[in-house]
Structures are given as C-alpha cells and as structure tokens.
Amino acid sequence: MFRVDVDAHIDETEATWEYLDDGARRFKPVLVDPGAATAPGDARPHRLWLIDGTIQLKRWRDDLRTGTVQATRELLDVDARVRHMDELRVDVQILYPTLFLHAFTARAEIDVALCKSYNRWIAAATDKSRGRLRWVAVLPMLDIGKAVEELRWAKDHGACGVFKKGIEAGGRAASDPHFYPIYDEASRLDLPICIHNANGHIESATTEGSGLGGGMIAIAAFSALAEHGIPDMFPKLRVGFIETGASWVPYLYADLEAKKLRRTFLPINFKEDLFRRNRFYVACQTNDDLPYILKYGMEDNLMIGTDYSHADQSAEIHALDVIEQRGENGEIPAAVARKILDDNPRRFYGL
Secondary structure: OOOEEEEEEOOOOHHHHOOOOHHHHHHOOEEEOOOOOOOOOOOOOOEEEEEOOEEEEEOOOOHHHHOOOHHHHOOOOHHHHHHHHHHHOOOEEEEEOOHHHEOOOOOHHHHHHHHHHHHHHHHHHHHHHOOOEEEEEOOOOOOHHHHHHHHHHHHHOOEEEEEEOOEEOOOEEOOOHHHHHHHHHHHHHOOOEEEEOOEOOHHHOOOOOOHHHHHHHHHHHHHHHHHOOHHHHOOOOOEEEEOOOOOOHHHHHHHHHHHHHHHOOOOOOHHHHHHHHHOEEEEEOOOOOHHHHHHHOOOOOEEEOOOEOOOOOOOOOOHHHHHHHHHHOOOOOHHHHHHHHHHHHHHHHOO
C-alpha cells in the first residue's frame, strides 16, 4: 500500500530567504535573539523573526517530543529526512510551511517577495528527494495578479497544492471574489486549494501556534465555500481542510442542511453527496470518531497527516500506522483505511 502523509511541515531558516530578488533584500526577515527566556525557568533558546515591524517566534523544537531532528525539520539533510520517512513507512510527505501559518505583513510587496523566496527555496531543496517530498505553494494573496503568476511558477517547479488560510488578505473569507482568479487558475493547473489551520490576522503573529482560533478559521472556510456555491462556480476545483480534524463534519452537515432547506426544495442527500459532489477533502486525526464520521459519506474524502516536526494537539508522528491498525482490527473497514492512506490523498494532490 502506498502511504501519503498529507500534512508534514518544515521550519524556515535564514537560507529560506537567499532567493529574494535583489530589489527585495531589504524585506529579508531578521532573526533576533531576545536575550532571555520567555518564561521563568524556561531555558529554551527562543529566537524571533522580525518582519515588517512584527515579531513571530522561530519555534524551538524538542527532538524527543517531535520525534525529529533539526537536520530533517529544516531540510538541512534531505537524505536523512527521506530515511526517516522510510522508517515511518511513508512514501510521500506533503510539506507545509511554519512561518506562513500566521500573517505578518499588510504590505503587498513584502508578501510577494517572501512568498517567492520560500517557493524557490523549497523547490530547490525537495528536488533532491526524487519525488518523496512534495510541497504546497505559498501565494501573495495581497496581490492576486502576482499570486497567479507565482502559482504558475510553482506548478512548473513541482508544487502539488496551494496553501491558503481560511480568512486572509485583509479579512476576506474564502468565498470572496478576490480569490476567484486563484481558484480559476488552480483548477486549470489541476492543483488543489489546501486550507490549513492558520491565522490570517497580523495581530496574532506573536502568539505561539495557530491553536483553536486557526482551526476554527479554517473550518469556517468550509461553510463560506459551500454556502456561496464556490464548487459549482469552479467545477474542477478540489479543496482540502488540513489539520482541522474531522469531528466538525457532522455538526456542519446539520447546519448546512438546515440552511439549504430554508432556501431550496432541491432533493439533496447531504450524507451521500455533499463532500463527493463538492470535491471537499478533510485531513482527519487519530482521535476522531471515524466509524461515526464515515456515516456521512466520507470514505472517499478523508486523509491523514502527522504534522511532522510540530508538537501541538494535531501532532502524531505515527498517525498513518494508527489508521492502518484501525483497519486491521476492524474498527473501520480495511478498504476505507487504504483509501485514507493511499487513494484519497493521491487523488486530492494529483500524485
């Protein structure tokens, strides 16, 4: 069985910004040593990214807690990361950023510069993995014209998806027409929109982790897209909800069904049609009640990720093993476990 980790991460380093255009080097993020621990008795070597007057933690990672080492987290040794994937029985990891989980500027020119540098850095680094490490592009959503250009570049250089926050670009919801050119071009290029647990509010940039707020923002994008008929407007577009878990699915099913029934008499079987028809995919978590969630017609739309290198409530480095074991012990059908690990993520990311 082919196994895909649909949500793995890297930690950006100063090398990430070596690809800044000459005219954009003044925007380079600066690492700052605050010179003191962030809490009494905390001796961890915290450092901060300083970007356009905002600060954000460059997170300290514990090797034991994350099950990773600096060389693999920061792509300093791609061969070592691939060897670790072999140990975890992971065939492909889909890489998401860390710094970009928060908004950090309201200036379009900085957004453009840093997104371009990140994409060129990760494209060069993952090229050494011979297809084992794939990545999602970060786009400058403050400048949609430049974002479309960057999307085309990313597709030509190995990207398999488009990273997106649930609310961003000045507080715009995922259904805002501002994003239509991205959805249109992503459809044409056969790239999915990957709405990750993240926070698009600049004022949150100094908080540690996107936490519940980021997850709720990502889930809110589901309602915005479904209620405004975005999947019907872009009939080839695939959208995934990443690091959100799947426990919200039954509640939002019921909420959406109630709203639809007030507006239309169309005979829609929500439990069978909603996610399949709209091409919505969800990265579940190992503590989700999968037997219950599967009653909502989700077997072709669930995936699983490890949150590799992070150490928050979503992280489980052996998540793929847990799903496979749940299939082997009959908690969920073995064929469904295979879909979660293999068929569904390959279809979603176009692997």
